[in-house]
Amino acid sequence: MINWEELKHIHVIRKLEHVLANWFRTEIFFVDERGKVQNYDPLDRQREFKNPVCAALLPHERARELLMGAVAEANEKALASSQPSFVVDGPLGVEKGYVARIAVDGEFLGCVYAYCFQETVASGDAIQRARASLESLGIVGDRVQDALRGLTTLSGNDKKYFFELVELVAQEIVTFHTEITKREERITALSDQLGTRYSYDSMIGKSKPMQEIYSLLDKIKSSESTVLIQGENGTGKELIAKAVHFNSPRKDGAFVTVNCSAFNENLLDSELFGHVRGSFTGAVKDKKGLFEQAHRGTLFLDEIGDMTLSMQVKLLRVLQEGTLIPVGGVEQRKVDVRVLAATNKDLKGMVEEGLFREDLYYRINVINVVVPPLRDRKEDIPILLDHFLVRGCKEKAIPLKTFAKRALEKIYDYTWPGNIRELENEVERLIVLSGDDPRVSADALSPRIRDHGGNAKVQGVRVSGKLKDALEELEKTMIREGLRRTKWNKSRLAKELGISRAGLIMKVEKYGLDKRKITGGRPDGGGQAA
Ligand SMILES: Nc1ncnc2c1ncn2[C@@H]1O[C@H](COP(=O)(O)OP(=O)(O)OP(=O)(O)O)[C@@H](O)[C@H]1O
Ligand SMILES: [Mg+2]
Incomplete structure (x- = not known):
């Protein structure tokens, strides 16, 4: 038309x-x-x-x-x-x-x-x-x-x-x-590439790192490769594993999860590969392992960093040969399984220390997804908050609540060591604790969040005297704290502060904030970071 x-x-x-x-x-x-x-x-x-x-x-x-x-x-x-x-x-x-x-x-x-x-x-x-x-x-x-x-x-x-x-x-x-x-086709194509997506399956997030994860997930849709998902606790690794499976050609097969840290070595062995009757006390009948249960589907090895070296050998063999021998068995069984693995450990570092087999590391790390912690993608906090709030209120069949501005600020400033899971739990808790109140106030927040000073806030800035001095004082404090926080990553800090790197370096010199002075001495007067 x-x-x-x-x-x-x-x-x-x-x-x-x-x-x-x-x-x-x-x-x-x-x-x-x-x-x-x-x-x-x-x-x-x-x-x-x-x-x-x-x-x-x-x-x-x-x-x-x-x-x-x-x-x-x-x-x-x-x-x-x-x-x-x-x-x-x-x-x-x-x-x-x-x-x-x-x-x-x-x-x-x-x-x-x-x-x-x-x-x-x-x-x-x-x-x-x-x-x-x-x-x-x-x-x-x-x-x-x-x-x-x-x-x-x-x-x-x-x-x-x-x-x-x-x-x-x-x-x-x-x-x-x-x-x-x-032109319209070009625009659609471009906005598909660049467009901000707010979600992918049940994953929520519009930050740049999440966009990158979404586009990676799109790219590997038809792939059969193993995927290693790395990230801190509660960052959404399992959610990503599910998204990989449910968007893959194996989506109609089973998605089987095994938490490798939940079993001792012998149990994990029989969990994964199954056992034959009588192979150990309590093995009263043949049992299929999770590998066989995941036949034609996907096996998600969660916390793979907790697997012992001897289990790693067995796993590698299955991955390379596509066959396994159940505990106590002699016959090889063929399995067709795609493996996804996740860990919050530094596997590369473990390889260097000899705690993780290098050959297995490369075998599972064909495609690598790194999920950034929530503190590095704070722009996702508002939509996550909204998502959990709407979901929670719906589940409890209560009118939708809102957050007081002060509560939002506190939530935003907090560093969320427990990541999305912690945020999810906090919202859940707030919905319950605020009772009939349609507004969630800052007082209702968990103490660790409520009383967290927030590293973006600087207290004790002078309110009298020359404006120029006060501004310089503030600038100096922000840069000093920023340098500490970014571990002296000046490019990152300059970006955060919205100034050029050269501009930042000049200011660092002006205020005498170079690394030796700061790490050696105490903060020198002026504004105190909370
Ligand atoms: N991007 C996201 N959008 C919405 N919910 C999320 C997102 N990421 C994680 N969650 C939720 O946060 C919780 C933790 O996610 P998940 O279990 O996938 O994290 P994990 O990285 O596997 O954690 P752990 O390291 O503790 O095993 C889950 O309830 C999940 O639904
Ligand atoms: Mg997990």
Whole structure:
């Protein structure tokens, strides 16, 4: 479908309309594929028509309907026609219209209808008949005279130019429609790439690191590779593992989770690989392991960093050979399982210390997802908060609560060592504790959050004396605290403070905040960070 609104503003088309109106005294109508005129609004009484017949017909309802009917009919002709343009008779019998089809890739999208002119000067009889039809439509007096006398007669080169110009309008519409469509496609493609997504499956988050995770998850949708998910406690590793499985070709297979830290070595062995009857005390019958339960599905090895070295060997063998031997068994069994693993430990560091097998590390770390802690993506806090609040209130079937501004500030400032899980639990707790109160106040927050000073707040800034001194003091404190917090990462701090790195370095020198002085000595007077 053509965006007719946008076309109205296109300069070339306006120019052509202008020329056709002023030189040939004809009106141009844009007609859509259903025969509706798109650039004429009967309610627009201001519009003036250079064409005398339009000026006579259009203000009168019945006459207008007659003309619009003729336009729709011409459009039907255009739809059926193999000609790109042609002349049609006008509704009064003396005048003509010129029609140029609009089609893109063989699809009929409407026409341009130019109205009206005559090819030869009309006979007295014809004029008489036209006068009669005008009068029967309720158009009388000077208007009739003007309309019929003002008819443009086109012949020879004039007619040829006129036709060419009308065809040009149709061509320009096609060109711009194609351009606009291309542009829109480009915009959609770009916004798909850059667009902010607020969620992915049940994961919420719009921060840059989350966007990166979403786009990585999109990329690995059809992959069979193992994925290692790393991140602190409660950052959402399990949620990511589920998203990987449920978006993969194995989504109809089982998703089986095993928490490797929950078992001692022997138990984990039989959990994972199963056992045969009598293989140890208590093994009263054959038992299928989780690997076999996850056949054609996904096995999620949570806390893989807690697996002992000898279990790591067994796991590696299954991953490499696709076969396993149950505890106490002799026969190999084939399994088709995709493995996902998660840990909050520094596996790489464990490899270096000899606590994790390097070969297994590389085998599971084919695709690596690092989930940043909540304190590094604070912009996600508001939507997470909202999400948990709405969900919690819905679950309890109570009216939706809101947070007091002060409570929100406190929540925002807190460092959330327990990440999303901690935030989730806090919201849950607040919903319960605030009872019938529709507003959650800061007082209701857990003490650790309520009493947390917030590293973004600087207290003790002087409120008297010269403004310049006070500002410098504040600036110095913010930079000093910022340097500590970012572990002297000046690029990051400069970004946070919204200044250039060079600007930050100059200020660090100005205030004597270089690393040796700070780490060696005590904070030197001025504002005290809470
Ligand atoms: N992005 C998110 N959006 C919404 N809820 C989330 C998000 N991330 C985590 N959660 C919720 O937070 C809780 C903890 O998430 P999950 O269990 O996936 O974290 P984890 O990294 O596996 O934690 P742990 O290291 O403690 O095992 C879950 O209830 C989960 O639903
Ligand atoms: Mg987990």
